[in-house]
Every structure is written in structure tokens, then in C-alpha cells.
Amino acid sequence: MIKILRYPLETAICCIxxxxxxxxxxxxxxRYVLQAPLSFSxxxxxxxxxxxxxxxxxxxxxxxxxxxxxxxxxxxPESIQRKVSIAVHITVTLFFxxxxxxxxxxxxxxxxxxxxxxxxxxxxxxxxxIVGSALIVWDSSKATWxxxxxxxxxxxxxxxx
Amino acid sequence: MAGIDGAQCQPATPFGNIVATxxxxxxxxxxxxxxxxxxxxGLASLAGLWLIAPxxxxxxxxxxLSGIDAFTLLAIPLFILAGTIMGRGGIARxxxxxxxxxxxxxxxxxxxxxxxxxxxxxxxxxxxxxxxAAIGSTTMPEMLRRKYPKPFxxxxxxxxxxxxxxIPPSIDLIIIGVVSGISIGGLFAAGLLPGVFNAIxxxxxxxxxxxxxxxxxxxxxxxxxxxxxVADGGLALLMPVIILGGILGGVFTPTEASAIAVVYxxxxxxFIYRELxxxxxxxxxxxxxxxxxxxxxxxxxxxxFSFVLAFERIPHELAALIVNYADRxxxxxxxxxxxxFLLGMIMDALPALIILMPxxxxxxxxxxxxxxxxxxxxxxxxxxxxxxxxxGVCLFVACGLSKLPIEAVFRPLLPFLAVLxxxxxxxxxxxxxxxxxxxxxxx
Numbered sequence: 139m140i141k142i143l144r145y146p147l148e149t150a151i152c153c154i155x156x157x158x159x160x161x162x163x164x165x166x167x168x169r170y171v172l173q174a175p176l177s178f179s180x181x182x183x184x185x186x187x188x189x190x191x192x193x194x195x196x197x198x199x200x201x202x203x204x205x206x207x208x209x210x211x212x213x214x215p216e217s218i219q220r221k222v223s224i225a226v227h228i229t230v231t232l233f234f235x236x237x238x239x240x241x242x243x244x245x246x247x248x249x250x251x252x253x254x255x256x257x258x259x260x261x262x263x264x265x266x267x268i269v270g271s272a273l274i275v276w277d278s279s280k281a282t283w284x285x286x287x288x289x290x291x292x293x294x295x296x297x298x299x
Numbered sequence: 300m301a302g303i304d305g306a307q308c309q310p311a312t313p314f315g316n317i318v319a320t321x322x323x324x325x326x327x328x329x330x331x332x333x334x335x336x337x338x339x340x341g342l343a344s345l346a347g348l349w350l351i352a353p354x355x356x357x358x359x360x361x362x363x364l365s366g367i368d369a370f371t372l373l374a375i376p377l378f379i380l381a382g383t384i385m386g387r388g389g390i391a392r393x394x395x396x397x398x399x400x401x402x403x404x405x406x407x408x409x410x411x412x413x414x415x416x417x418x419x420x421x422x423x424x425x426x427x428x429x430x431x432a433a434i435g436s437t438t439m440p441e442m443l444r445r446k447y448p449k450p451f452x453x454x455x456x457x458x459x460x461x462x463x464x465x466i467p468p469s470i471d472l473i474i475i476g477v478v479s480g481i482s483i484g485g486l487f488a489a490g491l492l493p494g495v496f497n498a499i500x501x502x503x504x505x506x507x508x509x510x511x512x513x514x515x516x517x518x519x520x521x522x523x524x525x526x527x528x529v530a531d532g533g534l535a536l537l538m539p540v541i542i543l544g545g546i547l548g549g550v551f552t553p554t555e556a557s558a559i560a561v562v563y564x565x566x567x568x569x570f571i572y573r574e575l576x577x578x579x580x581x582x583x584x585x586x587x588x589x590x591x592x593x594x595x596x597x598x599x600x601x602x603x604f605s606f607v608l609a610f611e612r613i614p615h616e617l618a619a620l621i622v623n624y625a626d627r628x629x630x631x632x633x634x635x636x637x638x639x640f641l642l643g644m645i646m647d648a649l650p651a652l653i654i655l656m657p658x659x660x661x662x663x664x665x666x667x668x669x670x671x672x673x674x675x676x677x678x679x680x681x682x683x684x685x686x687x688x689x690x691g692v693c694l695f696v697a698c699g700l701s702k703l704p705i706e707a708v709f710r711p712l713l714p715f716l717a718v719l720x721x722x723x724x725x726x727x728x729x730x731x732x733x734x735x736x737x738x739x740x741x742x
Contacts, residue, residue: 162558194592204335
């Protein structure tokens with residue numbers, strides 16, 4: 139229980155992934171065993187996938203595992219590498235801040251639309267992009283801050299000679 | 300500004316287009332400064348949308364979401380999860396053991412084991428890096444224990460893990476199918492023979508090396524032991540049969556098969572082999588989620604990017620350009636192969652697939668090619684980029700397992716690269732290899 143509270147993102151991802159498996163699997167079971175195709179499973183699975191994608195993307199940012207090309211940057215001296223790394227963190231933060239803002243605008247724009255099979259408002263699946271970007275903004279601004287502090291703490295004062 | 304004037308006059312070539320030029324420059328600057336690929340694509344689309352109309356930025360979240368909203372795409376997280384479960388739950392190890400009793404006694408037999416196991420494991424797992432990691436973590440220590448040269452062992456694992464990924468299920472094939480509107484079942488059926496063909500070519504190379512380096516053979520096993528391994532590994536081997544048989548036989552869709560693979564993998568690992576405990580599950584799920592997040596975010600951003608290009612009619616002009624130069628399919632194939640090979644050298648192939656395939660498939664079809672054949676030879680090309688330096692993921696995984704720096708593997712990789720380029724050319728120019736199975740099954 140404590141673990142669930144301490145790791146809300148991780149818990150949410152595991153639950154969604156499990157739910158996704160159950161939904162798609164029960165679609166097969168319903169079709170073959172019960173001979174009664176489910177009407178809502180496809181839509182539900184698609185909405186779960188949107189949430190899973192955005193939350194997992196945020197999780198991948200937290201674990202610093204997104205694909206990036208580092209060949210060029212790795213050839214540079216340490217001090218420049220750090221500056222580039224900070225610049226990248228700031229870029230990521232600002233970019234997702236913008237996605238967050240536009241995402242809110244987009245979700246407000248679809249209010250009133252209802253999903254045909256599940257009969258739920260479309261804000262529910264589409265909000266995933268808001269939550270995902272907010273998490274990425276939070277994590278990458280934290281990473282920026284840490285890196286900035288690390289830069290001040292770990293490096294000797296730059297010698298001007 | 301001069302740029303605004305430029306936007307107003309009609310562009311003569313794709314690169315006379317100011318929006319396209321700006322977008323491509325931003326993309327490459329961002330990529331080269333180690334901005335994550337997904338964000339680099341997002342930044343480029345952002346710039347493009349802003350140049351088209353500053354008020355259209357709300358299209359960005361819309362396009363990202365619509366890029367990941369398809370029932371067929373569900374197969375991606377689920378096949379990744381299935382692969383992770385089976386790698387951790389002892390299924391990968393049993394496939395290796397099975398291969399060992401069949402081909403372990405040949406000179407260089409462990410190499411055969413690596414090739415066969417990555418191939419079979421790829422039949423249940425959608426991701427090349429997961430395949431390489433799962434099979435490599437068992438076979439690499441074995442190869443090193445039997446005094447296989449480290450760089451050779453690493454190159455072998457990277458090459459076979461990468462090329463096995465064309466065996467269905469495959470994330471690349473799912474994405475190719477979704478973005479260019481080709482039947483995924485058809486692509487899966489078509490990927491089978493080229494995958495086996497690659498494996499045979501690799502085994503021939505391995506046999507040659509086995510002789511030349513005088514590689515040791517595995518210890519002989521008694522018939523009793525052999526029987527035990529087969530009995531123990533039967534369930535693991537049944538898995539690819541169920542998944543592929545089910546999809547190819549039309550019993551269930553690729554998406555449904557992915558859920559079945561997860562459930563089967565869970566039952567076998569948790570209750571039959573008992574190598575995975577329930578407490579480890581969150582860890583397994585999160586490992587799968589990480590790759591899912593990376594792939595899906597690239598997919599979303601690349602569809603926003605594709606939208607910007609489409610708005611500027613770039614795909615249209617590019618297709619016209621291609622058809623202009625490649626007036627016969629023979630030329631088309633070589634151009635497409637060169638483009639993907641070069642792109643694959645410098646970056647992950649996923650964005651290139653998402654952006655280029657919707658353009659290339661209709662262009663190829665116009666030249667009389669079968670869309671399935673186009674999808675497969677491009678996928679085969681992309682598998683090569685998975686083990687070529689500097690950015691091949693399978694190479695990273697293999698080097699991680701053998702603890703070698705990537706530079707040490709460059710030379711031993713060359714023969715593998717040469718052999719696989721030859722098979723790529725064969726697959727590209729002999730459509731029958733690809734189309735035999737799907738035609739048999741009526742796709």
C-alpha cells in the first residue's frame with residue numbers, strides 16, 4: 139500500500155498494462171468461447187493505449203531512456219557536454235510545457251464529444267496528453283535543476299587562462 | 300525577412316520550400332545535439348506548424364494523439380511485454396537449451412545455437428533488443444566459457460538478434476502496416492521466409508568461421524538428457540507455433556495474438572516453470588513500459604511531423620521525384636535500399652519508417668510492386684541498421700553483455716554485414732521469397 143502511494147506513476151502504468159491485456163484477451167474469449175463479441179472492448183483498449191503511451195513516455199523520460207544520438211556530443215569536452223545536457227533538458231521542459239498548454243486547449247475544445255461505444259466524454263482519453271506532458275515537465279525541470287546544481291558543485295571554478 | 304517572401308513563391312523542388320527547409324534543419328540540429336529523437340521530431344513539427352499558421356499549434360496534441368490511436372498498435376506494448384516476460388521467465392533459456400542439443404555438436408555449433416534461438420524467440424517477441432538481450436544473456440557466457448573470441452561472439456549475437464526481428468511478430472512490421480495501410484497479417488506471413496533465409500545465410504558464415512577458428516563443440520549429451528530438455532522446452536517451443544499459427548491461420552488478429560502471448564507467457568513462467576514470482580511482475584511490466592513509451596512517443600511525434608510534410612505537399616513532390624528517377628521497380632528498389640541504409644546508419648529507423656513508408660508504398664505500387672514485398676524488403680533493410688555502428692541497439696545490447704567497447708566489434712561485424720547485404724539484395728530482387736507464404740495463405 140505504501141509502495142503504491144510512493145510510486146503512483148509506476149503503479150498506474152502496471153495497472154493499465156494489466157488492464158490492456160485483460161481487455162484484449164477477453165475480446166478473444168468473448169468471440170470464440172462465449173460467441174458474443176464485446177461492443178466496447180476495442181474502444182476501451184484504444185483509450186487505455188493512449189494513457190499507457192503518454193504515462194510510459196513520461197516514465198521513460200524519468201529513467202532517461204529515450205533514444206537520442208550522442209555520438210557527436212560524446213566527442214566534446216566534458217564541460218561542453220554538461221552545457222549541452224542542460225540545454226537539452228531546458229528544451230525538453232519548454233517543449234512539453236507548450237504541449238501541456240496546447241493539450242489543455244485541445245481537450246477543452248472536444249468537451250461535449252462522447253465516445254460512441256463507451257458513452258464517456260472524450261476528455262477522458264485525451265487528457266492523457268495533459269497528464270503525460272505535466273509529468274515530463276516536472277521531471278525534466280527537476281533534472282535541469284539538479285544538473286545546474288551539479289555543475290556548480292562538482293566542477294572547479296573555470297580557469298580563464 | 301527573406302524567408303517570408305520565399306514561402307510565397309511556388310517552390311520548384313521540395314527543398315525550395317521554406318517550411319520544409321526550416322523543418323529539416325531544425326530536425327537535424329536537434330538530433331545532432333542529442334535531443335531525444337521524439338522531441339526533435341516534435342520541435343520540427345512545432346516549427347512547421349508555426350510557420351504555416353501560428354494559430355494552428357493546437358494541432359500538435361491532436362496529431363500526437365491520433366498517431367497513437369489505433370487498435371492494431373496495441374500489439375506493440377503487448378508483444379514487448381510478452382517478450383520481457385518470456386525472457387525473464389525461463390522461456391528464452393529453454394529455447395537455447397533445445398537448440399543446443401540439436402546443433403551444439405557441430406563445429407561452431409554455439410553460433411548456430413545463437414542464430415536458431417534468436418530466430419525462435421523472435422517468433423514470440425516483437426522487439427529486436429529484447430530478443431538479443433534474452434538470448435544473449437544465456438548464450439554469451441556459454442560462448443565465452445568455450446573460448447569463442449569475444450569480438451566474434453558479440454558480432455554474431457548482434458547480427459542474429461537484429462536480423463531475426465523480421466520474423467513475425469515484429470514491431471517494425473506492425474508500424475509499417477499501420478502507417479501505409481498494408482495488412483499486418485499479410486506482412487507477418489511474408490516476414491517468415493526472409494527471416495529463415497537470413498538465418499541460413501548467417502549459419503553458413505558461422506560454419507565457415509567454426510572451421511577456420513577451430514571453434515570447440517558442446518559436450519555430448521545422453522539420450523536421457525536430450526529427452527529431458529525436449530520435454531522441458533516443449534511448452535516454450537509451442538509458443539511460436541500458437542502465435543504464428545493463430546495469426547497466419549486467421550484464428551485471431553495480430554493484436555489479439557499479442558494478448559494471448561502475454562497470458563500464455565505469464566501462465567508458463569509463473570505456474571509451470573515457476574521462474575518468475577508475482578512480486579517481480581511490476582518490474583517486468585515497467586521494463587516493457589519503458590520501451591513502449593519510447594516507441595509510442597516517437598510514433599506520435601512522427602505523425603505530427605508527417606502531417607506538416609503532407610500539408611506542404613512534400614510527400615507528393617518526393618514521390619513524383621522518385622518516380623521520375625526510378626522509372627522501373629529495379630531502380631526504385633535500389634534507391635529505397637540506399638536511403639534506408641544511410642538513414643539507418645545515423646539514426647533509429649522508426650521515424651524514417653513512419654514518415655517515408657506512406658510515400659514509398661504507393662510509389663512502388665505504381666511501378667507494379669506488391670505492397671507486402673515493399674514492406675518486407677524495407678523491414679529487412681532496417682534490421683541491418685539495428686546492428687551497425689554507431690547507433691544499432693542490438694549492437695549496444697550485445698556489447699553490454701560481453702563488456703566490449705563498440706569499436707572492438709567493427710571489424711568482426713564486416714563479414715556479417717556483407718552476408719546480410721547480399722541476402723537483402725536477394726530478398727529485394729526475388730519477390731517470390733517474400734510473397735510465397737502470403738500467397739499460399741491467400742493474403
